[in-house]
Amino acid sequence: MVAEITVEIPKQRTAARPADPRLDTIYQRPDKPERIGLARLARRLIGVREDVLSWVPEERPRYTRLGLIVVNTGLMAAISLATALTRVVSVPWPLLIPVALFWGALVITIDSWMVSSSHGMLGPGRWFMFVPRLLMAVLLGAVIAEPLVLWIFHPAIHTNVEQHRQALAGAERGLWTRCNPSDGADTTAVAECRKHQLGIESPAAMQIRLTSLRDQRGVLKKEYDSLTAQRDQKQALAQAECAGRKVGDKTSGDAGWGKRCTKAWQVAGEFEKQAGLPGKGRQIAALDSDVKRLTTELAAARQGYNATLETAINTRVSAYESSFTGVDLIDEANGLDRLSGESSFVWSAEWLVRILLILIDSLPVLAKMLGGTTSYDRRVNRQLRTGESFHEMRLDYAEHAEKAGTAAATDQVDSRSRQNREQHDEDLDAEIDRRAQRYASEMT
Incomplete structure (x- = not known):
């Protein structure tokens, strides 16, 4: 948190400033921000201090758009998760909206932290501090991009999945047919037929x-x-x-x-x-x-055996086909992998889209890195250093005050102890004199 520093600005006009009131409006510092609005909320989302930004109002559009980039990344994450969930769970899509919004809010929180934690970074070490943030952004972007890639290639993937399932069903039917021939030949010794015996009595x-x-x-x-x-x-x-x-x-x-x-x-x-x-x-x-x-x-x-055999095989193949429920995320990923293996064009398009989506998802950190050191960053850095300095001064003052108070209290305790000892000595001397007088009077 940036420490708040209050600086009194003397309200007086210098002799060198022109008297044109328009110039007063242009060069007035600090410049008051909007009271409320989307732009201010976008900047607040990425941790921008309006009191500091008011000294460089020219930076407001930059940070407003940076905040909107973070919002757009969160919306993309919400859409990505909603797209993935529709292929994983069988529930009405309105029930998925809260989960998708939560994921989007989580991504916005992470992105806003990565951007806001980089405010005020100066010098060569700034790039080293961006490296882990960029890696995290790329990893998060890869997670968000994958469902969107599958959604973009959705028609071709579903066609491939249906064709692949038909091929699997045909291969299953062929295996049952080979392992249960119409002439009733024994195939139990064949390795691939051990789990494909119908057990129907043959002629x-x-x-x-x-x-x-x-x-x-x-x-x-x-x-x-x-x-x-x-x-x-x-x-x-x-x-x-x-x-x-x-x-x-x-x-x-x-x-x-x-x-x-x-x-x-x-x-x-x-x-x-x-x-x-x-x-x-x-x-x-x-x-x-x-x-x-x-x-x-x-x-x-x-003739009857062949009909019975065909009915039994159809039943087994239908049971096998019934295992193909809806096309889920794994089926789509496997379908895209088959399409990529069959066509170099699909492979190139897939990776171009994936890389583009990852770059878009990593854009908050990339925009902050590519934007370089801004005037706002320098002022935040200065205010951070000033705040630290003031805090150190306050701590030093508190430490000295506490030490002085402790020393004064110690002196006061020592003084009281000394007075108590002196009083005790006086009382002891008085008691001795009193007893001596009494003893002398008794002796006379």
Whole structure:
């Protein structure tokens, strides 16, 4: 706080000053400020002393605009926080206004402190005192600028986020489809499929049974064909015997239904009976019927399984998509990062906007630094030094006065103590004389 110093200005006109009353108005010092108004409130916000500024009224526009810069920075901070909160919490926007205003007031307080604490700084050390203030301003500007950057690129970011979410949902559907194939193949051994098993019973068991029936029919049909060929050979030999055809030494060549003819047919009949050809034929026919029926059932099961599988996959993908709620601040930041990685133009524009916003947010301290040492700063510095000097003088005076008072009190106490000792000695001498007189009177 700058110490107030009252200086009496003699109200007299010097002989060198012109008599023109307009010049009196121009050169009158101190110049009275506005009683009330936005300009004075803006200067008061950054800690400007009007009684000091009245000696250099030419500096008023500079500090008025500096105060308005601080106000604008606070408003930008409030808008930035409101923009960020709308993407973080799901509440009606009017409820966010008090929080945004509080943040704006906090930023105004910090900026006004950084500016007001630099008033009166002179010399080379002035720049070193600005360094931490500038770093704080840049950090605060970066925090304020980020939501505004996302807001500026809002349309492109939201389009990118929607496309990215669609790509994620498509990849999720593809994973569920690969891990649960329509043929019912087991994919539990695949690493990426361990957490993507639907657990739906597949037609694989029916397919295994159908394959087994087909294999069984194939083996039986091969055996049946081989036995049938042997039976046909025996029947052909019997027909040749009965017809009298000579087949090497296997037939007699005598036609007629004789003993050899009957024997040949008996051999063929016994072979067919022993081989069980009729039963095997019935088994093959039954297997053919079972294969046909099971093939039809498998086709129907596969069709139903595919529909069930598709429904289950759609349910899982819908549940995955439902996790994409609103587009929050993190989603927008990731979207902007993807856009920057895809386009150098977006990357350049993003950083240009971010740097511009940071510079605007740091403008209170930058304006104070770039403004250099003003006449107001020199007067504040002088008043600070004068105030310190006067305060030291007052403290010295108080110290000397206190020491003098203490010394006087000590002398007074010493004087009283000395008088008390003298009085005590006199009383003691008087008592001795009195006792001596009494003793002398008693002895006589």
